Amino acid sequence: METFDSLTYEKEVYKPSKETVKNSYVDNYDRLYEYSIKENEKFWDEIAKQLNWFKHYDKVLDASDPPFYKWFTGGKTNIVYNALDRHVTTFRKNKLALIWEGEDGCERVYTYFSLYKEVNKFANVLKSFGVKKGDTVTIYLPNIPEIAISMLACAKIGAIHSVVYAGFSAFALRDRISDAQSKLLITADGAYRGGKVIELKKIADEALTRTPIVQTVIVVKRTGKDVAIDTSRDFYYDELMKLPIANAYLKTEEMDSEDPLFILYTSGTTGKPKGILHVHGGYSVGTYITSKYVFNINDNDTYWCAADPGWITGHSYIIYGPLINGATTVMVEGSPYYPYPDRWWKIVEKHGVNIFYTSPTAIRGIMRFGENWPNRHNLSSLKILGSVGEPINPEVWRWYHKHIGKERCPIMDTWWQTESGMFLITPVPSLPLKPGSCGKPFFGIDADIFDESGKSVEAGKGGYLVIKKPWPAMMRTIYKDEDRYKKTYFSKFNDVYLAGDAAKRDKDGYFYVMGRIDDVIKVSGYRLGTAEIESAIITHEAVAESAVIGKPHDIKGNSIKAFVVLKPNIEKSDTLMDDIRSNVGKTLGPIAKPDEIEFVDSLPKTRSGKIMRRVLKARDIGIDEGDISTIEED
């Protein structure tokens, strides 16, 4: 695999076609970018005015208490007002809002009007259970339409949704329910993935044995298989939706711009996941304009983001961003390789997908099977491609460009985070592209690369990726942990946002993100904390201590390697290794299982007892350990 240092960046440039530039919302990046920075608030005001407000805001940005920024204050809105309500009174009423394909081949479609009614019905159901503005609802659902309906229904009545990815285990779900204090949980009987059934309800039941806070569980029938039902607590979604209470009309709750919309848990450097909090106003504005300008979504486009709604990519770019734009959004359940590795290209052909957005891991996985699989399908509908979640290697970029985009489609390599809510650094279709680069900052985003002392580094030098101005869709805090919010993101460089990534910039101003600088690993695009995995490993009775590192991996970007110290008198064996791995699967989720375990007698530590993961990593991949006496001293 090519490394960053061997990049031919600066030289290899892909210019947009005249047609692409002509059809772009933004035909001159530089001009608009300059304006958006110089006249930052005016720029965001002009964008925000393109949305509907119950009451127009008084102020664009309130920066009186940094880093707790407020946007569009005094305004009244609701993301659902813009994502659904405003479309059903226009020509979009009968336009397809959502196309869904199940792994078993079934298909469901919703027009804007039918989705609007479905959301209203479910919002009425939630209300009937006493859910009200400001309450949290945990959603543990697979990639099925009901996840979108549930999220929108919560938002509609002002409840805060907290979606937990359906690949997480019972313990992880329990922790997230407890932190959010949700009284209601929405789940499904099961989910399909790679031809297998994942028994979600069973996992949810296990989580709930230790979280008495949940009083109601709503169960969506996905597999139709029998599951245990506690009649005092559990209700089937489809039965509730038939009751008179599930009225198809409901007025959307008028929310303050700064009222919370959702919490989404993500991994940080400690074992405790962070509840990233987003709000109605700024998040609506940010997801709206980034979807529009980056994917150039038009009314006749079919747009497909192949992520899972359980992650931020799904929240912002399967559901909210596309719907606010009135687009047709595609959702697909299951694996890209099942039953065959051309599943995705079959779907592109079937629905005439115009914009396709996925992760480098998925592309690398698909590349393994060769180009014959995509070549079997007519992919001529595609106009724009996207990539997200981790750096895309130039060779993978070129393959994607050639074999999927047929050298016609620009690739939008979008860099952003759960915390940012929206794209921060990304090309727009009219910008020339460089493989391996995520382009330039989005409009209004003041990105820079700092050295240790907080000075901007020169072109070609690596440093800390930072954002110097607030932006509307930024998280507002870490749920119930304002100190951690301040400390994690705004303390190193005094009120400048520290993203947690290392990056370089070339002399043309193109950014290259090199990876995390903290104890976070991106594995197949999933974000995991080393401390979180270590905590899961030591729940095994044979383990005394553990340290986890990420190792470069050809398909997954990074793989997980765990160093494990066993308790005295425990014998090392392959069976024990397997047992520790599957215990991590049970404790945290299958995505967190270590690929490799090495039993060691001790772990390198600082004088104060902190594990020196960097030393382990250096030793493991055979690079210089550097001056370890100063590393990670605390």
Ligand code: PRX
């Ligand atoms: O390291 C960066 C990487 O993913 C991290 C954020 O992860 P998460 O909050 O799970 O959000 C993923 C989807 C937005 C970042 O700190 N990352 C994300 N996009 C890119 C990327 N790294 C390189 N290039 C990208 N396009």
